[in-house]
Amino acid sequence: MDLFLDRSQRRTIGVQLYGQLREAIERGRLLPGDRLPPSRQLADELGIARHTVTTVYGRLAAEGFIDGHAGAGSVVTTTVTADHTLDGASDLTSDGAASMSATTTAATAPTAAPKMRRASVDPPVRFDLRVGAPDPELFPLVDWRRAVTWSLQRPPSMPPDPEGDIDLRRSITRWIGRSRSVVAGVDQLHLTAGAQQAFDLVARALLRSGDVVAVEDPGYHLARRCFEVAGARIVGIPVDDHGLVVDAIPSDARLVYTTPSHQMPLGVTMSMPRRVELLALGRRSDLVIVEDDYDSEFRHVDRPLEPLHRLDRGERVVYVGSFSKTLGPALRLGFAVVPRALVDPLRELRAAVGWQPPATDQSALHRLITDGSFDRHLRRTRRVYAERHRELRAQLAAHPDSFTGIPTNAGLHITAWLPHGCDEAAAVAAARDRGVAVECLGAYRIAPGARGALAIGFGTIASNAIADAISTLADAVGAAR
Numbered sequence: 001m002d003l004f005l006d007r008s009q010r011r012t013i014g015v016q017l018y019g020q021l022r023e024a025i026e027r028g029r030l031l032p033g034d035r036l037p038p039s040r041q042l043a044d045e046l047g048i049a050r051h052t053v054t055t056v057y058g059r060l061a062a063e064g065f066i067d068g069h070a071g072a073g074s075v076v077t078t079t080v081t082a083d084h085t086l087d088g089a090s091d092l093t094s095d096g097a098a099s100m101s102a103t104t105t106a107a108t109a110p111t112a113a114p115k116m117r118r119a120s121v122d123p124p125v126r127f128d129l130r131v132g133a134p135d136p137e138l139f140p141l142v143d144w145r146r147a148v149t150w151s152l153q154r155p156p157s158m159p160p161d162p163e164g165d166i167d168l169r170r171s172i173t174r175w176i177g178r179s180r181s182v183v184a185g186v187d188q189l190h191l192t193a194g195a196q197q198a199f200d201l202v203a204r205a206l207l208r209s210g211d212v213v214a215v216e217d218p219g220y221h222l223a224r225r226c227f228e229v230a231g232a233r234i235v236g237i238p239v240d241d242h243g244l245v246v247d248a249i250p251s252d253a254r255l256v257y258t259t260p261s262h263q264m265p266l267g268v269t270m271s272m273p274r275r276v277e278l279l280a281l282g283r284r285s286d287l288v289i290v291e292d293d294y295d296s297e298f299r300h301v302d303r304p305l306e307p308l309h310r311l312d313r314g315e316r317v318v319y320v321g322s323f324s325k326t327l328g329p330a331l332r333l334g335f336a337v338v339p340r341a342l343v344d345p346l347r348e349l350r351a352a353v354g355w356q357p358p359a360t361d362q363s364a365l366h367r368l369i370t371d372g373s374f375d376r377h378l379r380r381t382r383r384v385y386a387e388r389h390r391e392l393r394a395q396l397a398a399h400p401d402s403f404t405g406i407p408t409n410a411g412l413h414i415t416a417w418l419p420h421g422c423d424e425a426a427a428v429a430a431a432r433d434r435g436v437a438v439e440c441l442g443a444y445r446i447a448p449g450a451r452g453a454l455a456i457g458f459g460t461i462a463s464n465a466i467a468d469a470i471s472t473l474a475d476a477v478g479a480a481r
């Protein structure tokens with residue numbers, strides 16, 4: 001960090017140094033955990049006496065800004081309220097200031113201790129039941145490292161392909177053909193930065209401002225937001241035990257977004273009659289259907305139903321997949337299989353608006369799929385998540401006064417209804433007070449729900465912690481009623 005000391009100023013060098021370090025902490029340029037340079041090194045760099053630096057560090061430590069241990073250096077410990085004034089910078093005690101530097105200045109009065117605020121006021125999370133990420137402990141680190149090393153040994157393809165690395169597109173095309181019976185040509189498969197970029201590309205390619213997009217309600221809010229940002233008029237369609245209520249889709253809809261394998265967030269599977277009905281509507285009304293198959297790799301009970309894409313032979317269904325659940329959302333790896341009619345427009349669009357995740361990651365993923373490590377990883381993680389799914393279902397059933405779990409066969413979360421009249425946001429807040437991080441359906445809803453519910457993730461919690469987590473959560477629900 002650059003420090004600017006001005007010997008021509010009236011304020012002593014020590015006062016200036018103190019003021020600049022404190023300001024850097026208060027403004028967040030130095031964050032909790034950041035290490036300050038050793039006093040001798042800083043003194044040498046600034047051309048000032050070491051004693052000046054140690055005195056300033058001593059003052060910052062006494063005020064709780066930094067923590068200093070002999071030999072380990074000084075570490076920033078805290079953030080401070082943003083509105084806190086910096087007047088203290090001129091308040092270095094006359095004793096301290098006078099002995100810090102040969103430069104003299106007017107002595108000032110001692111300061112009051114600054115108002116400090118820890119970065120977070122929430123109690124620590126004991127049980128993380130948030131929906132979303134898979135377990136980082138299960139990430140296939142050794143295989144991934146090997147795949148990245150392999151990838152680094154080959155030059156990236158030149159020029160790059162707007163749709164993504166051709167080898168990876170081939171291996172994903174084969175993999176989804178094998179695992180999900182999604183049959184497509186390699187030219188139809190676009191590699192994307194997660195499912196989110198696939199939604200964005202589809203929206204840019206197909207939607208005009210004001211077009212009607214039908215989405216599930218409750219439904220995946222980030223997909224909805226993406227269509228909203230593209231200027232679409234969003235219409236929420238209810239979801240029942242059979243999935244999206246196709247009858248409720250307005251006749252002027254241009255696009256339907258749905259999660260048929262595992263509805264997000266309710267978890268139901270779209271029944272076969274509904275699938276057939278939706279595809280028939282698509283043909284009649286010239287609708288494009290975006291099928292988000294984001295977590296069907298984790299099917300814990302019974303066989304999956306055929307994807308819409310297979311039933312439709314890929315004519316009007318855009319099939320979207322993601323590696324966010326199988327590997328991790330930070331990699332930003334996903335794909336879209338688009339109808340033939342969209343291949344050329346999308347390729348042109350892609351060249352204009354953006355490319356894909358880093359070449360190294362793409363070819364590493366290709367390696368992971370083709371050398372068998374990805375299938376091995378899936379077999380291993382399926383076993384772990386199936387066990388957590390079983391345990392979570394059992395624990396929700398053990399607290400019938402607090403939860404009515406919605407039957408679900410797949411994925412990394414289960415949604416549970418709360419008792420009638422229980423406010424879901426109050427339940428989330430009561431859970432947070434007890435160290436349980438969990439989400440309610442609020443963000444997923446368009447129309448207000450008649451009954452509160454919690455979406456309970458089991459991606460990152462160990463099986464043997466689920467009983468404790470759910471009984472703590474039941475206690476929170478009791479308090480919120």
Ligand SMILES: Cc1ncc(COP(=O)(O)O)c(C=O)c1O
Binds near residue numbers: 333
């Ligand atoms: C419904 C749904 N679709 C897709 C995704 C994956 O999104 P992305 O690939 O952009 O990380 C998620 C992740 O949580 C999801 O819940």
